[in-house]
Amino acid sequence: DGGITQSPKYLFRKEGQNVTLSCEQNLNHDAMYWYRQDPGQGLRLIYYSQIVNDFQKGDIAEGYSVSREKKESFPLTVTSAQKNPTAFYLCASSAAGGYNQPQHFGDGTRLSIL
Amino acid sequence: GEDVEQSLFLSVREGDSSVINCTYTDSSSTYLYWYKQEPGAGLQLLTYIFSNMDMKQDQRLTVLLNKKDKHLSLRIADTQTGDSAIYFCAETGVTDSWGKLQFGAGTQVVVTP
Numbered sequence: 001d002g003g004i005t006q007s008p009k010y011l012f013r014k015e016g017q018n019v020t021l022s023c024e025q026n027l028n029h030d031a032m033y034w035y036r037q038d039p040g041q042g043l044r045l046i047y048y049s050q051i052v053n054d055f056q057k058g059d060i061a062e063g064y065s066v067s068r069e070k071k072e073s074f075p076l077t078v079t080s081a082q083k084n085p086t087a088f089y090l091c092a093s094s095a096a097g098g099y100n101q102p103q104h105f106g107d108g109t110r111l112s113i114l
Numbered sequence: 115g116e117d118v119e120q121s122l123f124l125s126v127r128e129g130d131s132s133v134i135n136c137t138y139t140d141s142s143s144t145y146l147y148w149y150k151q152e153p154g155a156g157l158q159l160l161t162y163i164f165s166n167m168d169m170k171q172d173q174r175l176t177v178l179l180n181k182k183d184k185h186l187s188l189r190i191a192d193t194q195t196g197d198s199a200i201y202f203c204a205e206t207g208v209t210d211s212w213g214k215l216q217f218g219a220g221t222q223v224v225v226t227p
Contacts, residue, residue, distance in 0.1 A: 040219060041219055042118070043202070100164075102145075103159075103215060108155065
C-alpha cells in the first residue's frame with residue numbers, strides 16, 4: 001500500500017540534544033512538507049521541499065533543519081536551539097509542488113521534553 | 115497575511131446532519147480543502163473544491179462554497195459516531211504557486227448517541 005510513514009510515533013528529547021524525525025513516502029511524490037501542530041491550533045509549516053536536493057524555510061523554521069537527499073525521504077532534525085519543541089509533528093507529500101496538488105499526511109510523531 | 119477561521123466546537127446527535135463552517139480572507143484562494151483528524155493520528159484528506167465550483171457532493175459529504183462571502187461549509191449527512199474528530203479547513207491560492215496550505219484551527223466535532 002502506498003503511503004507516508006513517520007517514525008518514531010513517540011520521541012523524547014533531553015536538554016541540549018538534537019533529535020531526528022523520519023518521514024518516508026512511497027507515493028513517488030515530488031514535494032514533501034513538515035508541519036508542527038500545537039493543541040487548539042492549526043498546522044504551521046516548518047520546511048518544504050519541491051524536489052530532491054532543494055528545500056525552503058516555512059513560517060517557523062528557526063531551531064529546525066532538514067535534508068532531501070532522496071525523493072522518498074525528508075528527515076527533520078529538531079535542534080537544541082528549538083526551545084519549545086514539545087508538539088505533534090506531521091509530514092506530508094504531494095505529487096508536485098503546486099496549488100492544485102492535494103497534500104497527504106503521515107500519522108505524526110509526538111515529541112516531548114524529558 | 116491570509117486567515118482561515120473556524121468555530122472550535124460542534125456537538126451533534128447521531129443520525130443528524132452536521133455543518134462545519136469556515137471563512138477565509140485570501141481572495142486569490144483557488145483550492146479549498148477539508149481534512150479530518152482522529153485522536154493521535156495524522157490528517158486524512160476528505161474532499162476539496164476548486165474555486166470555480168459552488169458545490170461538490172461525495173457520498174455523505176457536501177461542500178458548499180460562497181466566494182462572494184469567502185465562506186466554505188462541510189455538511190455530513192447521517193452523522194455517525196465514527197465521524198467524531200477534528201475537522202480542518204485549508205486553502206491555497208495562486209499567490210503561493212508552490213501550494214502552501216493555510217489551515218484553520220480546526221473544529222472539534224462530538225457525536226452523541
